[in-house]
Amino acid sequence: xxxxxxxxxxxxxxxxxxxxxxxxxxxxxxxxxxxxxxxxxxxxxxxxxxxxxxxxxxxxxxxxxxxxxxxxxxxxxxxxxxxxxxxxxxxxxxxxxxxxxxxxxxxxxxxxxx
Amino acid sequence: xxxxxxxxxxxxxxxxxxxxxxxxxxxxxxxxxxxxxxxxxxxxxxxxxxxxxxxxxxxxxxxxxxxxxxxxxxxxxxxxxxxxxxxxxxxxxxxxxxxxxxxxxxxxxxxxxxxx
Numbered sequence: 001x002x003x004x005x006x007x008x009x010x011x012x013x014x015x016x017x018x019x020x021x022x023x024x025x026x027x028x029x030x031x032x033x034x035x036x037x038x039x040x041x042x043x044x045x046x047x048x049x050x051x052x053x054x055x056x057x058x059x060x061x062x063x064x065x066x067x068x069x070x071x072x073x074x075x076x077x078x079x080x081x082x083x084x085x086x087x088x089x090x091x092x093x094x095x096x097x098x099x100x101x102x103x104x105x106x107x108x109x110x111x112x113x114x
Numbered sequence: 115x116x117x118x119x120x121x122x123x124x125x126x127x128x129x130x131x132x133x134x135x136x137x138x139x140x141x142x143x144x145x146x147x148x149x150x151x152x153x154x155x156x157x158x159x160x161x162x163x164x165x166x167x168x169x170x171x172x173x174x175x176x177x178x179x180x181x182x183x184x185x186x187x188x189x190x191x192x193x194x195x196x197x198x199x200x201x202x203x204x205x206x207x208x209x210x211x212x213x214x215x216x217x218x219x220x221x222x223x224x225x226x227x228x229x230x
Contacts (some may be wrong), residue, residue: 002157002159004157033218042220042221042222042223043204043220043223045217045218045219048215048217055215056211056215056216056217058211058217090157090158092158097215097216098216099146099208099209099210099216100146100163100165100208102148102160102163103160103218104160105150105157105158105159105160106157107156107157108156108157
């Protein structure tokens, strides 16, 4: 158990809908990262927050957004969902945002868009 | 831009034999390298990392990795494979991605199967 929690574990929804994925980092970690894992794209970095502020952006679609709250938990919002958004979404956390910091991953949320 | 290559989609090894999972990288500047393992329906678990110093890095569950700068490689090794090592292994490199941030880039993953 990494100490990173994610809810829900599974999410099934329809095209065009909007969903919110939630992540609680390990105690003391200030950085939260979101990743998407799919069979065709592999593991893709989406976005990073550090202590409430956006720190880095990766391959995140405009339909997706995220935020980190004062208690350091984070939410990833996915809107206008398409079939291709079906994937595993992972959250990770680290103490800081430094290059050598180890990221610890949560168990993931499996999103299925029908 | 940084990149990671794991040239083998699958590696099969007999239980008790040594195992190697290959990784090569491309990055500007000094690489920060990581190995993670993913078991079915689970998140990624951190195994080990190379930041600087000794080229041989020891990690969790008896795994180690050797950093080779001239060959730009960071191969994962274990002297004696266990059936329970069967999983998906990811190599990753973290490098500067602009505006004071560092992005972790993953390889495609290598499926390791340890045969009893």
